[in-house]
Amino acid sequence: MHADWHTFWPKVVDATGETVYMVLVTLALSALLGTGVGLALHTTRKGGLLPSRLVHTVLNALINVIRPVPFIIAIVALSPVTRSVVGTMIGTDAAVFPMVVVATFGVARIVETNLLTVEPGVIEAARSMGAGPLRIVVTVLIPEALGPLVLGFTFVLVALIDFSAVAGTVGGGGVGNLAMTYGYLRFDTSVMAVSVAVLIVLVQIAQLLGNLLARKVLRR
Amino acid sequence: MIELRDVAKTYPGAGRGAKPFTAVEDVSLTVAAGRVLGIVGHSGAGKSTLLRLVNHLEVPTSGRVLVDGRDLGALDGRELRAVRRSIGMVFQQFNLFRSRTVLGNVAYPLRLAGVSRAGARARATEVLRFVGLEEQARRHPEQLSGGQRQRVGIARALATSPGVLLCDEATSALDPHTTGEVLDLLRRVNTELGVTIVLVTHEMDVVRALCDEVAVMSGGRLVEHGDVYDVFARPRHPVTEVFVRSALRDLPGDAARERLRARHPGRLVTVPVTRDAAASARLSRLLRAHGVDFTVAHAGVGEVRGAPLGSVTLALHGEDADVDAFLAGLTAREAARDATEDAPHGATREEAHGKAVA
Incomplete structure (x- = not known):
């Protein structure tokens, strides 16, 4: 039984809304948490602002353990934790939890890598002027790395649209769920085509916004 | 006045079993207020490390650093940061903030010192006028030439009216003509503002053009220190001899x-x-x-x-x-x-x- 497009469009709109919701909530939470972890990783490294071998090693190991796990496995592996935190294992909110966990560590690595592009000399200059570590992070480190950081977050945003579709196939909502339940399980090529088209448009919009913002920050 | 008393800096070896590296060994040196001291030495002689001991960007392994009678080793973090605001620093690669305008760069140390936004703007404009870059205030560092960037670096270091200016190879990235301009500016900083200058360089011509005193470093040690004319006329250490010859030819x-x-x-x-x-x-x-x-x-x-x-x-x-x-x-x-x-x-x-x- 194929979709009747007169009545099916609202479903596509709802699914798109769910996808956008999942992606934006995940981006907000993982950006917050991931930036924190990334900053901690950068500042605790040898020669950093607050060197701590212990903290650095632990965070580094944690990232290296979580990042290689394929996302679809992570969703399943985290499902008991998801149930205890969110209260359910299916639906949009249940999908957001593993997305945030995985994205946080991805963001952390991206933030750390981009902060490394800031010349140590610039940080030394701020120290010579009497700036403390926290002040340097907020007024030097982040502003100086903002251009590459924006591009890094754009990359994360695109990856999250991908994540959301994967989460959709295993019980999360959104366009991925639509493609799975109507397009795949009911062999409805038109639904599949529309789902793919929606995802492509979302990715294009995300990339466009990211590039515009980065260009503004980088002044080129 | 700056006083270094038997300062030494040793870095632990990188990697397992590596030997510790001593960058500065038992250096005692006094710079009176208002003087211009040049520290020369070949690369790796420890001169840049010695300079960083003066504002405790590097903390000495042993010995004491006194600035205007205050022992920097005895200060806590907050007090040390306050002292650093009275010591400006200029770098070989300028180290300007790319995310800020010229004015924003010069205003930054003032904001750190708790000056209001308007006050910082006014003072930054004043210092930019002193270095002749008032018109470039709204531009970004990458739009300036090397010499202009270093003048912004000097303006930024002078913003909080420090009594001491530390220059780490401040002219080494510049061509000879621009070097002359920057040296002229540093001379004005010393004579018009009365700022004590300690500069590190490997160019004896810079010492000859600007300094009252010269200190020569070799292998982490201070091998010679004296009045520039005296050292040029009668170098005692072979390393000094090489440097003097390079300038006098x-x-x-x-x-x-x-x-x-x-x-x-x-x-x-x-x-x-x-x-x-x-x-x-x-x-x-x-x-x-x-x-x-x-x-x-x-x-x-x-x-x-x-x-x-x-x-x-x-x-x-x-x-x-x-x-x-x-x-x-x-x-x-x-x-x-x-x-x-x-x-x-x-x-x-x-x-x-x-x-x-x-």
Whole structure:
């Protein structure tokens, strides 16, 4: 039984809304948490602002353990934790939890890598002027790395649209769920085509916004 | 006033089993207020580390650093940061904030010091006027030339009206013309604002152009320290000798000396030219007294701190007996010796001077 497009469009709109919701909530939470972890990783490294071998090693190991796990496995592996935190294992909110966990560590690595592009000399200059570590992070480190950081977050945003579709196939909502339940399980090529088209448009919009913002920050 | 007392800095070796590396070893040095001190040395001699000990960007492994009588090692983090605001620093690669405008760069240390936004703007504009970049205030660092960037760096370092300015190879990334401009600016910083300057460089010309005193580092140690003219005229350490020669370029090198011998059949003698005007007069009298003529074979005389310094190599013409008598007189008067052999290695400049080289 194929979709009747007169009545099916609202479903596509709802699914798109769910996808956008999942992606934006995940981006907000993982950006917050991931930036924190990334900053901690950068500042605790040898020669950093607050060197701590212990903290650095632990965070580094944690990232290296979580990042290689394929996302679809992570969703399943985290499902008991998801149930205890969110209260359910299916639906949009249940999908957001593993997305945030995985994205946080991805963001952390991206933030750390981009902060490394800031010349140590610039940080030394701020120290010579009497700036403390926290002040340097907020007024030097982040502003100086903002251009590459924006591009890094754009990359994360695109990856999250991908994540959301994967989460959709295993019980999360959104366009991925639509493609799975109507397009795949009911062999409805038109639904599949529309789902793919929606995802492509979302990715294009995300990339466009990211590039515009980065260009503004980088002044080129 | 800056006082370093037996400071040393040792870094733990990188990696397992690596030997610790001592960058600075037992250096004691005092810089009086209002002076300009140049620290010279080859790369790796420890001069940049020594400079960073002064504002505790590097904390000494042992010894004490006193700035205006305050022992930096005894201060907590907050107090140390306050002291750093009274010590400006300028860097070889400028280290400007790319995310800020020229004005924003200069205003940054003022904001750190708790100055209001408007107050910081006003003071930053004032300092930019001092370095001649008022019109560039709204531009970004990457839109400026190297020399302009360094002037922004200097303006930023001066924003909080520090009593001391530390310069780490401040002109080493600049071409000779721009170097001259930056040195002129630093001289104004010292004379007009009364700021004490400690600068690290590997260029003796910078020391000659700007400094009152010079300190020479070698292998982490301070091997020589004194008034610039005195050190140029009488370097005591071989490393100092190399640096002084690089700036004065007055003595012929080995190859040049061979060519001089081939060109001039007579005896060659090198005599020093110093701020002692009587010495030149004596030389002239002595030449006349013995009826000896000369040709200038090689010479390098310039100004160091406003006084002449260098040497002249003369090819002597005359009867052998007259030349001998002249050289004997020169030896007696100028503490110079008649010798046909080359100067022994490590000989002081004084010995090398006034000496027949052929």
